[in-house]
Amino acid sequence: MAVIITDLCINCAACIDECPVEAIVDEDENPTGGETYYVYADKCVECVGYHDTPACAEACPTEGCIQWGEVVDGMPSSDNRKAAGTPVVD
Ligand code: SF4
Ligand code: SF4
Numbered sequence: 001m002a003v004i005i006t007d008l009c010i011n012c013a014a015c016i017d018e019c020p021v022e023a024i025v026d027e028d029e030n031p032t033g034g035e036t037y038y039v040y041a042d043k044c045v046e047c048v049g050y051h052d053t054p055a056c057a058e059a060c061p062t063e064g065c066i067q068w069g070e071v072v073d074g075m076p077s078s079d080n081r082k083a084a085g086t087p088v089v090d
Contacts, residue, residue, distance in 0.1 A: 002041035002072050003054050003088055008065035009036035015056035015066070021045055024056060041072045048076035057088035064090065 005015075005024075015037065016024045023043035025031075030038040039056070047054045057066040064087030071077070071084075082088075 002044035002069045002075065003039055003046065003057065003066050004041075004069040005037045005039055005056075006065050006067055007034075007036060008062050010062060010065075011035075011037060012061060013037075014059040014061060018055040018059045019044075020047065020050040020055065039066075039069075041069060042075070044072075045076045046078040046081060048078055053080065054078070054088050060089070063087075 011027055013026065016026060021043055023040045025038050027035050027037060030036065032038065054066065060066050066088050068081050068084050068086050068088060
């Protein structure tokens with residue numbers, strides 16, 4: 001599973017260095033061509049084994065920019081996760 005960065009992202013860079021597995025890239029490296037930061041679902045471990053709550057979302061200054069995403073087979077998932085589309089931090 002993974003978290004996703006939505007269009008609410010203001011490209012502030014607060015999240016990128018908090019990720020323990022380097023799953024986040026900035027707008028220049030967003031593979032979708034989007035103008036926001038981006039989380040690689042095949043790298044994100046939802047901070048399992050590192051933090052109780054995803055560190056990127058804890059660091060993000062927006063309201064609800066970082067949301068829970070869809071299930072990714074074979075990837076760790078947080079016991080605290082909510083439904084896809086739900087903000088990680090309200
Ligand atoms: S939830 Fe954790 S592992 Fe996933 S992108 Fe955010 S900081 Fe990285
Ligand atoms: S901390 Fe939030 S607003 Fe800042 S770059 Fe990361 S996702 Fe975007």
